Amino acid sequence: MEPFAWFASSDYWLGRLVFQRGLAGVYLVAFLCAALQFRPLIGERGMTPVPAYLRRVPARRAPSLFRLHYSDRFFAVCAWTGAGLALALAAGAGDAVPLAVSMPLWAVLWGLYLSIVNVGQTWYGFGWESLLLEAGFLAIFLGNDETAPPVLLMWLLRWLVFRVEFGAGLIKLRGDRCWRDLTCLCHHHETQPMPGPLSWFFHRLPRPLHKVEAAANHVTQLVVPFLLFAPQPVATAAALTIAVTQLWLVLSGNFAWLNWITIVLALSAVDGRLVAEAPNLPGPPLWYAVAVTAVTVLVLALSVRPVRNLLSRRQAMNRSFDPLHLVNTYGAFGTVGRVRYEIVVEGTTEPVAREGTVWRAYEFRGKPGDVRRLPRQFAPYHLRLDWMMWFAALSPAYAAQWFGPFVERLLEGDRDTLRLLRRDPFPGAPPALVRARLYRYRFTTWRELRSTGAWWERTPVRDFLPPTRLGTAAPGDGSRAA
Known part of the structure; x- marks a missing residue:
């Protein structure tokens, strides 16, 4: 032995x-x-x-x-x-x-x-x-x-x-x-x-x-x-x-x-x-x-x-x-939210935001955005930016360190940052302005899904970040967007 x-x-x-x-x-x-x-x-x-x-x-x-x-x-x-x-x-x-x-x-x-x-x-x-x-x-x-x-x-x-x-x-x-x-x-x-x-x-x-x-x-x-x-x-x-x-x-x-x-x-x-x-x-x-x-x-x-x-x-x-x-x-979900909030990040090529400005949304790979898009399976792969966007929607404090730099890179058209996203609505040149809006999302009912084809219904809540251009202050962390 x-x-x-x-x-x-x-x-x-x-x-x-x-x-x-x-x-x-x-x-x-x-x-x-x-x-x-x-x-x-x-x-x-x-x-x-x-x-x-x-x-x-x-x-x-x-x-x-x-x-x-x-x-x-x-x-x-x-x-x-x-x-x-x-x-x-x-x-x-x-x-x-x-x-x-x-x-x-x-x-x-x-x-x-x-x-x-x-x-x-x-x-x-x-x-x-x-x-x-x-x-x-x-x-x-x-x-x-x-x-x-x-x-x-x-x-x-x-x-x-x-x-x-x-x-x-x-x-x-x-x-x-x-x-x-x-x-x-x-x-x-x-x-x-x-x-x-x-x-x-x-x-x-x-x-x-x-x-x-x-x-x-x-x-x-x-x-x-x-x-x-x-x-x-x-x-x-x-x-x-x-x-x-x-x-x-x-x-x-x-x-x-x-x-x-x-x-x-x-x-x-x-x-x-x-x-x-x-x-x-x-x-x-x-x-x-x-x-x-x-x-x-x-x-x-x-x-x-x-x-x-x-x-x-x-x-x-x-x-x-x-x-x-x-x-x-370890541990998870000691508290469960009753309401879902999502931050929708949008850009425009117009130099000045006004009523009637056309805003186009950046789509993320995993987090909800387009209400007609069925959520996808990514786990065990970890989409880190998408997860942090969920936390940011709970409280701007979670985004204090990184949201301003994130917006800056969108305004610059940074390739590495855009690769984290599912869709860049500005493939030719970066936008002149970027804004972020907070929405309340909820799953549709069976009847709503059949009639609209939408998996989500969303309602605007407030601005998360007002229209921002390179060289202007980025709220939330005291830094500048450029």
Whole structure:
């Protein structure tokens, strides 16, 4: 028998395989999002440039490879390198090399993405960024086919998915009253950040079914996570229940890779013996067992603050307690909006705005705009600008740092910024003026859809940004549009 064979078990072979391959797939999407969107968002000429951010923020708060050097070319190299490495690991490269090589490959992947998140500013302030980093850190120490999966690390994966689900359940129970009277989902499908192609149909489900949805959500998030720690096959049943619930969320909206990484984490608890006979994998070498033990102790020590947060009546959601995002707290939709607001950005070639001026709208890829356009499915891909536009509609404070620069780039006809959009209404030359108006959106009824062909009905509320040209002040952040 190999030394420390008791420390690992081949019974977890399927959980490790599914988790590592699935996580590599999520990493691939994340790095592609970074590579394809960073220039207009955080590049050297971006809305919130990385160099300026690094000058403001000390290294201890945001450790990153880009503190050694930053250029758009270097960032692109890092992002595409991460995408290529993630693709290789998803294809099984981690099992094709020795254990001492596989672990550094996962560490490079984690380090590259940590470097991106820590300079990403508001564009990377989402819970699924920290979730990917926390899961990615654990993946470094899960080993490969040269050794049986370490039991302690496999249980830490369950601890992570427990915090994701239970934290989300508690934030709902403590938050909006509609979660307690089971009516939140009468509104959520319509007011969520980025509806999907089936969201209209989910919204139009009968009210009693919405209550069943909400009740099932409470059971899945507040009861089922405890069963992950039960003996098999109960833990497998709990994992599959969580996975099915997450697939329901995938169908009803766009939440980047949050649902997919939660599914991958949950499936790590599936008992491989239910699928096939476990392979006879060797036990871990001494150095590896020591590393796994040290990581387990570290994670348990860092879990103290997240646990305190879970137990607190002032529970915070989606917060990192250390700059490496090693152990975090999670949660979503403690409050559900009853009304949907959208910012419609428009431009005109006329030099002076007057009554009768013809304004043409910029169309975004994911967020609602044209009332006749059915929302599209983009998740697990993350449209960062579209998401931030949803937050900006809730409060101009969310747009204080970047909306003025965004308008400036539209007035300049900046190609990188325009690539973030679905349609540029001024393909020949940039507009003379840009404005933004706030609208109230609601899903149409069945009768309205049949008669008008429109999925949305919208009503103007107020100006968000008055007609603005290059060289004039951009309200909201005190900066200038040029």
